[in-house]
Amino acid sequence: KQEVTQIPAALSVPEGENLVLNCSFTDSAIYNLQWFRQDPGKGLTSLLLIQSSQREQTSGRLNASLDKSSGRSTLYIAASQPGDSATYLCAVLHNAGNMLTFGGGTRLMVKP
Amino acid sequence: GAGVSQTPSNKVTEKGKYVELRCDPISGHTALYWYRQSLGQGPEFLIYFQGTGAADDSGLPNDRFFAVRPEGSVSTLKIQRTERGDSAVYLCASSEGGGIGNTIYFGEGSWLTVV
Numbered sequence: 339k340q341e342v343t344q345i346p347a348a349l350s351v352p353e354g355e356n357l358v359l360n361c362s363f364t365d366s367a368i369y370n371l372q373w374f375r376q377d378p379g380k381g382l383t384s385l386l387l388i389q390s391s392q393r394e395q396t397s398g399r400l401n402a403s404l405d406k407s408s409g410r411s412t413l414y415i416a417a418s419q420p421g422d423s424a425t426y427l428c429a430v431l432h433n434a435g436n437m438l439t440f441g442g443g444t445r446l447m448v449k450p
Numbered sequence: 451g452a453g454v455s456q457t458p459s460n461k462v463t464e465k466g467k468y469v470e471l472r473c474d475p476i477s478g479h480t481a482l483y484w485y486r487q488s489l490g491q492g493p494e495f496l497i498y499f500q501g502t503g504a505a506d507d508s509g510l511p512n513d514r515f516f517a518v519r520p521e522g523s524v525s526t527l528k529i530q531r532t533e534r535g536d537s538a539v540y541l542c543a544s545s546e547g548g549g550i551g552n553t554i555y556f557g558e559g560s561w562l563t564v565v
Binding site for chain 2: 342344372374379381382383384387427429436437438439440441442443
C-alpha cells in the first residue's frame with residue numbers, strides 16, 4: 339500500500355527566506371506527483387504536476403523536483419512571502435489506478 | 451461553472467441521520483472523484499467515476515456510504531446512519547479524463563459535522 343509522508347508537519351519562517359518542503363513515498367510505481375496548496379477552510383489548488391518521466395517543474399517562485407527511484411520529491415519556495423502561508427500537500431498517482439494518495443501536509447506560516 | 455462546485459458548504463446533522471452531499475464538476479470533465487479529509491490530515495480517496503459508472507469505489511469505508519452520478523455530470527455522495535466519526539470535509543474533484551496526465555481540480559468541500 340502506497341504511503342506518503344511529508345516533513346516537516348509545520349514550518350514557520352520569516353518573510354524572504356528560501357525554504358524546502360519534503361515529500362516521500364513508499365511505492366515508486368507512480369504515474370505522476372502533484373503539489374497542492376490548501377488555504378484554511380478552502381479546497382485544494384494544484385501548484386505543480388510532475389510526470390514520472392520528469393525530474394522537475396517550475397512555476398514562478400516554486401520549483402518541484404522528483405526522484406522516483408528514491409521515492410522523494412521536494413517543493414522549493416524562493417523568497418517566501420506572507421501570502422504563501424497555507425498547507426502544502428503532495429500527492430502521488432499510482433500507475434495502476436486513478437486515485438491520488440496524499441501526504442499529511444506541511445502547514446507553512448511566513449511571518450512579515 | 452468555472453470550477454468544481456459543492457453544496458452544502460457546511461452541514462451539521464444529528465447522529466443517525468441521512469445526509470446527501472452534491473458535487474457539480476467542471477463542464478465536460480468525465481472523471482469525478484470524492485475524497486474525505488479529517489482535521490489535520492491529507493485527503494483520503496473514497497470513489498472515482500468515469501462517466502456514469504463508479505470505476506473504483508475501493509475507498510468507501512463501509513456500506514453506509516454510497517455515491518451516484520446518473521447522468522455523468524453531477525454526483526451525490528450519500529451517507530446513511532451518520533456517526534460522529536463521519537465528521538470531516540468531503541472534497542469533490544474532476545478532471546478531463548482520468549488522472550493520468552490530467553490536472554485534477556478540487557472543489558472547496560462540504561464540511562460535515564455529526565453531533
